Amino acid sequence: MYLRLFSRIFSAMAGPRPVVLTGPSGAGKSTLLKMLMKEYEGVFGFSVSHTTRDPRPGEENGKDYHYVTREKMTEGIANGEFIENAEFSGNMYGTSKASVQDVQAKNLICILDVDIQGVKNIKKTDLNPIYVSIQPPSMQILEQRLRDRQTETEESLQKRLEAARLDMELSKEPGIFDLVIINDNLEDAYGKLKDVLVDEIAKVQEANKS
Numbered sequence: 001m002y003l004r005l006f007s008r009i010f011s012a013m014a015g016p017r018p019v020v021l022t023g024p025s026g027a028g029k030s031t032l033l034k035m036l037m038k039e040y041e042g043v044f045g046f047s048v049s050h051t052t053r054d055p056r057p058g059e060e061n062g063k064d065y066h067y068v069t070r071e072k073m074t075e076g077i078a079n080g081e082f083i084e085n086a087e088f089s090g091n092m093y094g095t096s097k098a099s100v101q102d103v104q105a106k107n108l109i110c111i112l113d114v115d116i117q118g119v120k121n122i123k124k125t126d127l128n129p130i131y132v133s134i135q136p137p138s139m140q141i142l143e144q145r146l147r148d149r150q151t152e153t154e155e156s157l158q159k160r161l162e163a164a165r166l167d168m169e170l171s172k173e174p175g176i177f178d179l180v181i182i183n184d185n186l187e188d189a190y191g192k193l194k195d196v197l198v199d200e201i202a203k204v205q206e207a208n209k210s
């Protein structure tokens with residue numbers, strides 16, 4: 001009985017567990033995380049990654065990403081400022097320690113949107129997140145969604161599809177994710193995502209009441 005009580009107190013003190021959303025580019029990670037942040041205002045905080053890719057129309061520096069040069073990013077990595085970093089489709093991406101700390105300091109559920117290399121590297125840390133993989137129903141549908149999004153050149157699209165094949169292969173490792181969601185119908189996928197996060201959401205909502 002005491003053990004359960006201590007474990008409850010400890011888990012409340014430790015704050016909510018972060019969430020890692022991963023899956024091929026175009027699978028629907030950003031769409032789903034935006035839905036979560038909209039429905040649960042004051043519960044989730046996005047870990048703003050650094051990247052060397054150019055901003056897309058509508059993206060904001062400091063909100064979607066910190067857009068930096070390759071030199072700046074390489075320097076930050078060498079200085080130990082990043083929890084993880086990866087090369088994806090010709091650009092660098094990385095999660096800084098500060099981006100996660102900023103969210104956790106507010107006692108929010110920190111959401112990280114990272115590729116499969118990021119998952120493997122985060123597994124070597126003590127972050128202890130919930131790992132959710134968002135997968136497309138098929139490669140054909142993924143390609144169509146990426147084309148319809150109109151963010152890629154033919155060259156970058158092909159690179160992303162190649163990375164998607166590798167992601168799907170590496171994601172077959174047993175037990176690597178807490179949950180795999182096939183994002184076919186968006187509302188169904190969103191429902192499954194909320195279900196796996198229900199305990200962490202309740203923790204933050206409870207803390208917000210007091």
Ligand SMILES: Nc1ncnc2c1ncn2[C@@H]1O[C@H](COP(=O)(O)OP(=O)(O)OP(=O)(O)O)[C@@H](O)[C@H]1O
Pocket residue numbers: 023024025026027028029030031032145146148149183184185186187189
């Ligand atoms: N269930 C769905 N049905 C139809 N279209 C969808 C669905 N989910 C997402 N989309 C659309 O697919 C496109 C890709 O989604 P999104 O940008 O969220 O993917 P992503 O995984 O965040 O990609 P990236 O890793 O490149 O940022 C978007 O245009 C989005 O509106």
Ligand SMILES: Nc1nc2c(ncn2[C@@H]2O[C@H](COP(=O)(O)O)[C@@H](O)[C@H]2O)c(=O)[nH]1
Pocket residue numbers: 022023024025029049050053084085086088093094095113114115116117118119
């Ligand atoms: N390992 C990391 N991967 C990241 C990070 N931030 C984003 N990503 C992943 O990159 C691709 C492409 O993203 P896009 O915005 O250019 O479409 C996608 O799979 C993201 O999940 C990061 O900090 N580390």
